[in-house]
Structure formats: C-alpha cells, structure tokens
Amino acid sequence: MDTQQVIHDLVAFRDDRGWQDFHTLTALSRALGIEASEVEKVFLWKTTDAELSEQDRHDLAFELADVLTYAYYMCEKLGVDPNKIVEAKLAQNQERHWKFEEQ
DSSP: OOHHHHHHHHHHHHHHTTOGGGOOHHHHHHHHHHHHHHHHHHTTTOOSGGGOOHHHHHHHHHHHHHHHHHHHHHHHHHTOOHHHHHHHHHHHHHTSOOOOOOO
C-alpha cells in the first residue's frame, strides 16, 4: 500500500466519524506532539535500545503509527506529499556540513 492510499484511508476514517472540524492544523499539531511524547514513554527508565522488550518494541511501533497518522493528516491539510517533503528536506540537509567532534 502506498502513502497516498494510506492518507486516503485515514481521511475516509476521519470523515466517516465526522471529525473534520476537529482536524485543524493546530489541533493536529498538538495531537502529534502528544503522540511523540508517548514514543518517548516507551524508553522511560531504559538507558539502551537493548533493554527494549518485545512488548516495548510492539508498543513503540504502534506509537510510531500514531505519530505518522497525525503527520499524514497534517500533510493532507497542507496539500503536500509526505514523501516529497521528506526528500526535499533530505536534499537540504545534504547541503549542510555538520561535523561530529569526539569529546
């Protein structure tokens, strides 16, 4: 399934429930931030990735799905293709020259 089909399915889900009025960019931005903090919650009290249990990995995947869902809703509202804007941002970042310096 491609990204545009996923967005189409999400919009159909939203519209079927009559949530359009609640899906402003402001509200979606807040929801995205809340879901992003739930990604962080999976890592609470862990110091390495190796400490993630299978349940943690499952929970993390579903929290990422929530983040992507709100990001896709925002892309739909803005009329932008998420893959194109990620590629554009990558191209911009490739022109930057960050340097890692060991401490």
